[in-house]
Amino acid sequence: MPAFVDRRLASIERAGRFRDPPTVEALHGVRGRVAGRDVRVFCSNDYLGLRQHPAVLAGAAAALQQGGGAGSSRLIAGSLPIHRELESELADWMGTEAALVLSSGYQANIAVLGALGRRADRIVSDELNHASIIDGCRLARADVIRVPHAAVDAVRAVLAEPIGGESFVVGEGLYSMDGDRGPVAGWASAGGHLVVDEAHAVGVLGPGGRGVCAESGIEPLVRVGTFGKAFGGHGAFVACDARTRELLVNTGRTYIFTTGLPPASAGAARAALAILRGDEGAERRAAVAARSRRLRAGLAEFGGAGGDPDSPIVPWTVGSAAAAVSCSAALLDAGFFATAIRPPTVPAGACRIRFTLSADHEDADVDALLMAIGRLAAAEMSR
16 A cells, blocks of 8 residues: 555544445335344435335336446447436426436436536536536536625626636526525526536426425526435436537546436336325425434534525534534444544534435334434533
């Protein structure tokens, strides 16, 4: 091992940022076994509890008969019928001319921003945007201007300055660490071409689960969604007009140079989408929103939680990295799996436990978690 590896790891450890994810030895809905402990899971993005839904598993199993993988990039080996079927169903659901399926949400954002932005262009990016958006902006080679979170006036001020190329505004429908909605209506009114990452919102928020843009009546140039969260699977999609889709197919590097989505993942996504569009999807959205409100109300006694009331993301800020790690470990000992969030994911001093709710949680699960937090708080006060 080169010496620099050990030096860099030691630096990460000193900063309290070392990570070694535990093995999830068993998982059944929101019940599991982690690091030898029986736990209730409060850190999964499986917001609607579809990851192990019988219909989703059956959709994946049936599609698996088409092969374990797509064979190659779709520009090399062609698209499978299930890719086309899924894209057609997604476009119909999102109300767009077209959709494009990719192999991950990270790759989707890089493909979109890399394809849209050019050297003469400008991208205005919210400071709390996901790492995939940040990296996509870097690859775009456009002039990137970061603005304070949710600061619509700052976006307007930047766009008021004329440039020779195109201007793009990129933000998120629901922010993954703070659990708050992006001001999509304000961004849309500011001008420029709007790109919205709806990864944490689709399936959960908005009419029919179509996200924050649909909730606000906004039609951006591009919406990005993933199958790895509310859909309970893997992969991602872009919803847009037909010509923008063609531009992405021809210039989106992570689409061009990545093996296509495996058939099983596409089959699982189709099955999940069918659930999302029906009565069961509506019931599951209502359930997760109710559990989220219950947890937020209970956390008010312990300093409160951030995010919008009906967001499935409930951040409880505890301060330092050491405090977050300690709280996470104590909760695990008490039978609750909830991860400590530390820099660089969040700023120093704003470390937190990021609780995420699922439609599979019951009121009793939330109440038991709040009791455990109460015991932790009491122990801390007694020191």
